[in-house]
Amino acid sequence: MRTASPSLLSAGLRRFLHTLGVVSIALAVAARASAAQSPERDASPHSDADLVSERRTAIIGGTTTLAVRLTLDPRWHTYWLNPGDAGLPLRVTWSLPAGVTVGALHFPTPKLTPQPPLMSYGYENEVFVLADVTVPANYARTTLTLSGKADWLACAEVCLPATGPLSLTLQVAGTSGTDTRWAEAIARARAQVPIALTGWTTHAWADSARYLFALVRDLPATATPFTLPYFFADSANLLDHAAAQQVAQAPDTLVFSLPRAPNASTTAARLSGIIGTDIDAASPRSFAVAAKVSTEVPTALRRAVTVLLGAATAVGGVSSVVPTDPVANPTADMTLAAAIAFAFVGGLLLNLMPCVFPVLSVKVLALLEHGGAADLSRSRKHGLAFGAGVLLSFWVLAGVLMALRAGGESLGWGFQLQSAPVVALLALLIFALALNLSGLFEIGMSLTRLGGAGAGRGYGDSLLTGGLAVLVAAPCTAPFMGAALGFALVQPAIIGLLVFTALGLGLALPFVVLASAPQLLRFLPRPGPWLETLKQFFAFPLYATVVWLLWVLGQQAGVNVMAIVLLAMTAVALGGWLWARGVRNGRTLPRVAAVTLMLVAIGASLAGSRNAIAPTSSSIVGTGATASAWLPWSASTVRDLRAAGRPVFVDFTAAWCLSCQVNDRVALRTTSVSKAFDEANVALVRADWTSRDDAITQELASFGRSGVPLYVLYPAAADSPPAILPAVLTPGMVVDAVAKAAAPTRLAAQLRVR
Numbered sequence: 159m160r161t162a163s164p165s166l167l168s169a170g171l172r173r174f175l176h177t178l179g180v181v182s183i184a185l186a187v188a189a190r191a192s193a194a195q196s197p198e199r200d201a202s203p204h205s206d207a208d209l210v211s212e213r214r215t216a217i218i219g220g221t222t223t224l225a226v227r228l229t230l231d232p233r234w235h236t237y238w239l240n241p242g243d244a245g246l247p248l249r250v251t252w253s254l255p256a257g258v259t260v261g262a263l264h265f266p267t268p269k270l271t272p273q274p275p276l277m278s279y280g281y282e283n284e285v286f287v288l289a290d291v292t293v294p295a296n297y298a299r300t301t302l303t304l305s306g307k308a309d310w311l312a313c314a315e316v317c318l319p320a321t322g323p324l325s326l327t328l329q330v331a332g333t334s335g336t337d338t339r340w341a342e343a344i345a346r347a348r349a350q351v352p353i354a355l356t357g358w359t360t361h362a363w364a365d366s367a368r369y370l371f372a373l374v375r376d377l378p379a380t381a382t383p384f385t386l387p388y389f390f391a392d393s394a395n396l397l398d399h400a401a402a403q404q405v406a407q408a409p410d411t412l413v414f415s416l417p418r419a420p421n422a423s424t425t426a427a428r429l430s431g432i433i434g435t436d437i438d439a440a441s442p443r444s445f446a447v448a449a450k451v452s453t454e455v456p457t458a459l460r461r462a463v464t465v466l467l468g469a470a471t472a473v474g475g476v477s478s479v480v481p482t483d484p485v486a487n488p489t490a491d492m493t494l495a496a497a498i499a500f501a502f503v504g505g506l507l508l509n510l511m512p513c514v515f516p517v518l519s520v521k522v523l524a525l526l527e528h529g530g531a532a533d534l535s536r537s538r539k540h541g542l543a544f545g546a547g548v549l550l551s552f553w554v555l556a557g558v559l560m561a562l563r564a565g566g567e568s569l570g571w572g573f574q575l576q577s578a579p580v581v582a583l584l585a586l587l588i589f590a591l592a593l594n595l596s597g598l599f600e601i602g603m604s605l606t607r608l609g610g611a612g613a614g615r616g617y618g619d620s621l622l623t624g625g626l627a628v629l630v631a632a633p634c635t636a637p638f639m640g641a642a643l644g645f646a647l648v649q650p651a652i653i654g655l656l657v658f659t660a661l662g663l664g665l666a667l668p669f670v671v672l673a674s675a676p677q678l679l680r681f682l683p684r685p686g687p688w689l690e691t692l693k694q695f696f697a698f699p700l701y702a703t704v705v706w707l708l709w710v711l712g713q714q715a716g717v718n719v720m721a722i723v724l725l726a727m728t729a730v731a732l733g734g735w736l737w738a739r740g741v742r743n744g745r746t747l748p749r750v751a752a753v754t755l756m757l758v759a760i761g762a763s764l765a766g767s768r769n770a771i772a773p774t775s776s777s778i779v780g781t782g783a784t785a786s787a788w789l790p791w792s793a794s795t796v797r798d799l800r801a802a803g804r805p806v807f808v809d810f811t812a813a814w815c816l817s818c819q820v821n822d823r824v825a826l827r828t829t830s831v832s833k834a835f836d837e838a839n840v841a842l843v844r845a846d847w848t849s850r851d852d853a854i855t856q857e858l859a860s861f862g863r864s865g866v867p868l869y870v871l872y873p874a875a876a877d878s879p880p881a882i883l884p885a886v887l888t889p890g891m892v893v894d895a896v897a898k899a900a901a902p903t904r905l906a907a908q909l910r911v912r
Contacts, residue, residue, distance in 0.1 A: 202320035204231040205312040209304065209324040210286075212344045215335030216302045216328040219295035224260070225286040225344050226250060226308055226324065234314045235282045238268035240392050240431075242399045243276035245311055248287055250324065252306040257294040260304070264288040266350035267434045267444040268390065277400035278313075279390055286340075286347035293330065303327045315856040346441060352432040355445035362429040362449035368417050369397065369429055371449065375410035384435050389414045390444075391431040395422055426451055494653060498660040505664020541673025543617040545666035547624020552662035555628060556655060578715045582723050582763040585707040589727050590734070590756075592700035598734045624666065713813035713848045715766075722766035726759035733759070787835075791845035791854065799841040800872055805899040806841045810858060810868035813848040817885065818867040825887035834896045840871075873899040 205228060212223040226248060228236055237245035252260050265287055268279040293302060306324040311317055329335065361372045371389060387405055391397050397416050404415035412433075430448035437444075704727075712720040733755035740748030789795055791808060799806045809826065811818040825831060835842060845854045847866050858868060861882060869883035869892075883895055 202322045203312065203318045204234045204314070205229065205236065205310070205320050207308040207310065207320075207322040207324065209306070209326040210340040210344070211326060211328055211338055212341045213334045213336070214329060214338055215331040215333070216291060216293050217334055218293050218297055218330055218332055220334075221261075221290040221292045222328070222334070223344060223348070224289050224291050224304070224326070225340065225347060226263070226289070227340070227343075228281070228285050228287070228308075228310060230281075230283060230312060232283075234312050235271050235278075235280045236285065236310050236312055237278060237280040238390070239263075239265050240279060240390065240394055241311075242271070242278035242280075242394075244273070245278050245280065245313065245317070246319075248308060248310040250289075250306050250308050252304070254304060255297075255299075255302065257297060258302065258304075259292045261290045261292070264348075264351045266347050267352065267432065267437060267442040269437060269442075270388070272400075275400055279399075286344055288344065288347055288351060297330060300330055301327055302330050315859060316852070350441055350443065352444040352446040355433070355447050358447075360447055360449035362451045363453055364418070364425045364451050365453075366418075368415055369426075369451070371414040371416060371429060371447075373412040373433075373447065384412055384433065386436050386438070387412065387414075388434045388437050389416060389431055390434060391416075391429070393426070393430070395419050396426050396429070494656070497657050501657045501660040502664040505661040506667065508661075508665050509668050538674040539617060540620045541670040543620035544624045544673070545663075545670045547621035548628055548666040549624075549659065549662040550621075551625040551628035552658045552665075553655060556658040578711060578719065579764050581707055581711045582719070582726075582766075583760065585704050585711065585723060586726060586730060586760060586763060588700050588707065589704045590730055592697045592704065593731060593734050595697035595700065596694055598731065598738060628662070628665070710813045710848070719766050723763050726763045729755045729759040729762075788842045788844045791843050791857075793853070793857065795843060796872065799843070803874055804839055804841045805874045805896070806843060806872040807835065807896070808843045808845060808870045808872070810845045810847060810854065810863075810866045810870070812846065812866050815847075815866045821867055821869075821887040825889050825892055828889045830889045831892045831896075834893045838896050838899070840896055840899070871895050871899050 208227045208229075210225050210227050212225070216222045228248065230236060237247050239247050241247060247265070248263065250263065254260060266281070266285060268281060271278040271280050271282075291302075291304065304324070304326045307321060308324050309319070309321045312320050355373075357376050358373045359376060361374070363370055384407065387407075389403060396419055398419050401417040403417075406413045427450065428448060429451050430446075432444040432446050434442050434444040436442055708720050708723065711723060733752035735752075736748040736755070737752035740746065740752065788809075791810075796806055796808065809818075809822075811822070813819075834840075845851075845857065847854050847858075858865070861868060861870065867885055869887065870880050871883060872880045881895055881899065883891060
């Protein structure tokens, strides 16, 4: 029985990781390039920064209050000093004349910005962040020019880094001079900046689940200055910001019970922050507090805290200061266990998807070629290598996606096929693999042998096959996958990777089991002369995959780019033919010419697809009931149609999504469904995600989804919630859903007749 040497395994792994690295960098660059296609990119999207002053003059030998004024579009927000679960605070880099100094930034009391299941602290609409400029007594000029650069983060459904120059010129004098038009706003902001809390002693301690923060008044009083208090920690990763804070008050005591951050591995030595009072008011106040964290609490204080929290709980006085989002997130109630289960089942079903099956069929062919049951140990190792390739590829793809989304990109599952250069390269790659199976050429351990069939039998090929399976599986969203991926992409990175790992295990499991189970391998025939014919036959599903990719490319970039890639494929075929002749005759020149042709083909495909202009309309809009029936999606279109009292069916789809195309032909295009749409006066709207569209990405996220297909049916009643149909449709499912959605309209018509 033959076994692989460690050097062969390590070489295959290194080759696989190198290939994955190149692919992941290409995906990231392509996505960034797609985002930067606009020739005039706004450096501060949805927000702006200005530098303003309270006074018209700067005082020689004194200080003058400045403010960085941030203005934000409606429904956008920016962040406090501690942004909470996500975000970045304002940062300013100053450029100042010699001797002039600007003090630290002073942030007003923040608002709670819930983004279930996360909580952030920040501001909306407009905020003034204060700083004091000090002019030295020996300053000789009559004017003072202050400049700098502000960096901040503006967020809504997505987060966009913003930057902007700051500049302000003031007269210099010995007195403060007159107020500017910003003086009143700066004064209001100053009233909201935290002040020191005097007359109170602070205590803090921690156990395994929470921090307790207590304030005891030094002198008895009849009332405390705290109305609806909330504790804002000024350091991240200490508290579970989204969890409810328990608060109990007495005339001379205030106690907070603050849940610890679930990922915090150590206990803080000091707990500091601000206590905001009536934080929902127009001008909230706050007090700066701090205490050393101890595990030894004075007995009297411990008793007082126990009594206060117990009494508050008994009378319902425990405050849960966590506002709820008026728009429920469909994945908010999903548990991690459910998401992992859904992802695993979705991964299993991916093996049956038309975008994955051609690659797996080639891998089964490789298993036959390796000897099937005759060499069980070798087959098992190939199965494990394939599984490792799937998992590593899922981790890389998920990491790239999460990193780009964290950087403000509106991306979803299958994002790489929204880039025309990536589609072109993938088409060339699979075409080369198909030519290899057809017997035109063989290039040892090259990428054209990703299927593992041919002369070489290294485990690196199985690793690479797993990577290719993931790359072509990304456009498919199998049943159960949508909710799991939507859950994964709003969780912390470690939770998201757990879900993606479950998805990868589901995809890899069938082949790993087939390669490892002797009772199943007995049913596989032994290799023989017939295997060459079977290998050539399996090239045709790959040719069909190439046709599909070219069709996708045509939808994205037009027929001219598709023609360029077809010419590039001709060059690849010619290069393969020259390579085979060079190998057969032992000559180097044909092989050099072959490599040159293939490199030229790749370069031409990349250049043509990067500079392409997308078609003004996509043939995908012409599918379904009738070509004219489908309206292009926009949020306002759906809103207007619902306001008119019509049910609305929204098809979130993409040309590269094979599951979408199958559903279109077996369900949406059928006579029974078209009749149901017509009888119920359903408005048909199609959200085409073939090329990148941030608005559609955000709408998918609002339903807890990160990819297509997604089918949403809005009932006729404007106050009724939309129904989400399954990812795999049948005509009966659609007809039944339409009947339910149209019921209010039909009932109203009957009442009017009566």
